[in-house]
Amino acid sequence: GENVEQHPSTLSVQEGDSAVIKCTYSDSASNYFPWYKQELGKGPQLIIDIRSNVGEKKDQRIAVTLNKTAKHFSLHITETQPEDSAVYFCAASRDNDYKLSFGAGTTVTVRA
Amino acid sequence: DAGVIQSPRHEVTEMGQEVTLRCKPISGHNSLFWYRQTMMRGLELLIYFNNNVPIDDSGMPEDRFSAKMPNASFSTLKIQPSEPRDSAVYFCASSYGLAANTGELFFGEGSRLTVL
Numbered sequence: 105g106e107n108v109e110q111h112p113s114t115l116s117v118q119e120g121d122s123a124v125i126k127c128t129y130s131d132s133a134s135n136y137f138p139w140y141k142q143e144l145g146k147g148p149q150l151i152i153d154i155r156s157n158v159g160e161k162k163d164q165r166i167a168v169t170l171n172k173t174a175k176h177f178s179l180h181i182t183e184t185q186p187e188d189s190a191v192y193f194c195a196a197s198r199d200n201d202y203k204l205s206f207g208a209g210t211t212v213t214v215r216a
Numbered sequence: 217d218a219g220v221i222q223s224p225r226h227e228v229t230e231m232g233q234e235v236t237l238r239c240k241p242i243s244g245h246n247s248l249f250w251y252r253q254t255m256m257r258g259l260e261l262l263i264y265f266n267n268n269v270p271i272d273d274s275g276m277p278e279d280r281f282s283a284k285m286p287n288a289s290f291s292t293l294k295i296q297p298s299e300p301r302d303s304a305v306y307f308c309a310s311s312y313g314l315a316a317n318t319g320e321l322f323f324g325e326g327s328r329l330t331v332l
Contacts, residue, residue: 135317136316136317138316138321145325146325146326147220147307147309147323147324147325147326148259148307148323149322149323150320150321150322153317155317193258193259195316197315197316197317199315199317200314200315200317201315201316202247202249202264202266202271202272202314202315202316203261203264203272203316204261204316204321206258206259207258208258209258209259
């Protein structure tokens with residue numbers, strides 16, 4: 105099955121700086137890569153996703169890049185704000201597969 | 217829509233007791249998932265229902281765990297008897313579509329279970 109590894113496990117950044125989280129996956133057939141944000145006491149929420157026919161996708165201050173050859177994808181958060189503090193999960197799945205394989209999560213802390 | 221609704225939000229019970237967690241998915245969604253979240257194992261898929269039918273229960277830890285979906289608007293996850301190692305946050309999630317890439321997965325706020 106798919107194995108998704110996520111790094112780092114914790115990340116502390118100064119407000120206004122950028123944050124980068126990296127994930128690698130093992131199944132070359134995976135082609136859907138969502139990112140979830142989990143705030144304290146809440147369930148994970150989808151913030152952005154990318155499909156294998158796209159190398160990069162942006163949505164305001166967040167962006168995701170995908171390198172299918174190397175089997176890794178990354179989340180970039182620019183101009184970080186206190187409300188960006190949360191746990192972020194990457195995930196991967198194949199086309200037409202209901203199962204999402206999640207990374208272990210990255211706890212991001214934005215220091216004021 | 218109110219989103220995915222789970223109850224109870226917190227449950228503290230003693231080892232050996234029966235625990236029932238409840239979930240109301242988003243109206244119109246035809247896929248429902250139960251996940252378990254722990255520090256050690258992260259987010260694990262326990263069971264997946266499509267159109268109220270269990271499709272994949274390979275993640276259910278053992279016979280002490282059971283899940284039902286009697287109709288499109290309600291599902292339960294039952295643990296009997298409960299053990300301390302079952303302590304975790306249990307999430308219910310729903311989506312529309314058959315595949316992860318065809319419909320956004322919406323999570324409830326979770327049920328935090330503590331088994332003493």
